[in-house]
Structures are given as C-alpha cells and as structure tokens.
Amino acid sequence: MATPSVEDYIKAIYKVQLEADSVSAQDIASRLIVSAAAVSKMLKRLQELRLVDHTPYQSITLTPSGQKMAMEIVRHHRLLELYLVEALGYSWDEVHIEAERLEHHISEEFEQKIDTLMGHPTRCPHGDPIPDKDGNIASVTRTTLATEPPGRLVVSRVSDADAALLRFLKSEGVFPGTDIELIEQEPFGGAFVVRLEDRIVRIAPDAARQIFVEPAGVSG
Template sequence: MHTQAVEDYLKAVYEIQREQGKVNTTALAERLDVAPASITGMIKKMAEMKLVTHEPYQGVALTKAGIKIALEVIRHHRLVELYLTEALGVPLDQVHAEAEKWEHVLSEELEDRIDHLLGHPTTDPHGAPIPSRDGTLARPSRVRLVELQEGQSAAVAEVSDHDPALLRYLGGLGLFPKVRVTVIAVAPFNGPMTIRVGETEKTIGHEAAQYIYVTKLKSSLTKSGGPSE
C-alpha cells in the first residue's frame, strides 16, 4: 500500500489532467495546498517509484501504475460519498471532507460491501462517475454550464465537490445533478448568467457556473414543455 500523501498526489494529478490537460507543479501545489518546493521532491520520488513521469514542457503525467492507484482512490472516495449521503444522511456539503479521509483506509472488502449495498452505483452524489472495480472510468460527454448559449437547455450532470461553500450556494440555487436548466440570458464580459432552474429564474455568476457540468438536451428553448429528461 502507498502512503496517503502518494495517493493524494496521484489523485490530484489525475483530476488536473482531466480538467486542464497538462499538469504543472504550480497547479499541483495549488490543488494540494502545499509549497511548490515540496512538490518537486515528491514528484521525483514518485517518478522513481514509476508512478509518474515528469518531462520538461510536458509536465507531470501518470504512468499505467499511477492511473490504477488514482482510480482506486477515486473509486473509494466516490463510493464513500454516496454511502454517507444515502445510508447515513450526511449533508451533501459535508461528505467530501469525510471521504478525503476514508478513501485511504477503506478495505477492499468494505468497498465491495458498500458497492453491493448501494446497488453498484455509477455516479457519486455530486454526479461524478465512479470508476469500476477493474479500474475503468466512464467519460460521459458533458460541457460546462458557461459554454451554453442563450436558449439552450441542459441537465445538470456534475457539480464540483471541492468547496463546501460553493456546494451550499449551488444547492441554494437548486443546482443538483439531474436538474434541468435553460439559459435565458448571458451578460457580456463574463458577466452573470440568467438561467431557469426547474420553474424558477435564477442568476449565477460566471465563476460559480464554471464548476457545473451539464449534458446538453436536444430540445432547446421554444416554449416551456418538451421532454423533461
């Protein structure tokens, strides 16, 4: 088993790679909230363990072995989040912090039990896909809410789980996975968006809207009505 620090690094590399493509040490330092100097040492150590590669101009990338561990930790994290929400009723904005700890200590046996109890779920309570037991992760086609045009409708697919305050804010706007949204207006210069959430109009700032991923719906705004899913 690897240390908790190694697992956290691998998970962070995986997530940044998915969100931004390239992973540099600055982004890693920000994500892990550690000094850039200690990042360099850790990356070197992990390169020696053959978990990552680090090439000039290419940034940090996971090896096959690195990906396997990252996905295992992410599977633990997302299963635990769902378990805490569904089985224990823990509020959505609190499950992430708990899962950050559980993900490192969950045994394979408990993982299987939780998976079985929850009926082999494929997404966590924030809408993020749960990697399968054999280490594959579905990549559903989704875009950021901010990429939608006026008049376009979509279903909320995933909400970033890293910031509890953001989760509470988005929850207050009714933005949960599967909820339908339609863009009414977008203010210029990265201004706020006016969106319809269910039946009510809401305003959301550009910054917060960047953390919401949606699945576009075929039917766009003509009148209300049409397929709801």
C-alpha cells in the same frame, strides 16, 4: 490538510489532467498548497515508484500503475460520498471533506460492501463517475454553464469541493440530472440567468464555472 501523501499527489495529478491538457509541477503545487521544492522531491519519489512519468519541461503523466492507483482512490472517495449521503444522512456539501480523509483508510472488503449496499452505483452525489473495480471510468466533459450558448441543458455534475456552492444549488433545487434553460448572461460579465421549471435563478459566474452541463436530450 496534513503533508500530502503519495496517494494525494497521484489523485492531484489525475484531477489536473482532467481539467487541463498538460500537468506541470506548479499545477500540483497550487492544487495541494505545497512548495515547489516539496513537489519536485515527491515527483522523484513517484518516478522511482514508477507511478509517474516526468521528463523536464514536459507534462507530468501517470503510468498505468499510477492511473490504477488514482482510480482506486477516486473509487473509494466517490463510493464513500454516496454512502455518507444515502446511508448516514450527511448532506451533499459535507461529504467531500469526510471522504478525503476516509478514502485512504478503507479496505477492499469495505469498498465492496458499500458498492453492493448502494446497488453498484455509477455516480457520486455530485454527478462524478465512479470507476469500476477494474479502474474503468466514464469520460466527462469540461463544458460548463459558463461556456455554453443559451438553450436547454442538463446538469451533469457539480464541483464537490465548494460547500457554499453546494448549499446554494441545493436551496435552488439544482442537482445532477436537473433540466435547466440558460436564458442569457447579464451584461458586463454578470450572472447567468437560468430558468428552472417556472422559476428564474441567477447564478454568479464563479458558480457557473463549477456547474458542468450537457445539451438536453443527450444522455451519458
């Protein structure tokens, strides 16, 4: 991407927070593919704007206004993804990149019109929760296919950033809401063997780590 903006940094901090218990400057640098110097410069600016709290050697956190900004961008992103799939006929592996660009540019009115047109959706095509207008968002778990014991599971969401993974999942019929049964992991860190209706699908460990699941029978 071009030089990441304030909004890109705020979203990156939010995303890292979801995946890890604490957020370091290094985490942000690797996520945005920028130098440590660029991150520390931007962190100063974000603190001046009162979007971020950062005491040296402690986790970087969003202030309430930073969190509000993150929710606004995430809402744009996920509503746009849904709109691109449902209204414009994009496939689900194409929309993340488009939404990354568009999310910074749409007006509140445009956002509201998509929201209404889509019937006030709560999930993007990848299963990620869409924050409401007030910035409330459903919580997500970090449980993946790679961390669960064998048993019946429901796919809750999948990583939206890996287009090849999304094409693979689509070809196998695996979407948020799909019921699967994890049978076993093949020996020596091999594929996760999954039953999907009456078919057996083998999912590589790197892919399994990007498929978030919940035990079957639990909704949320």
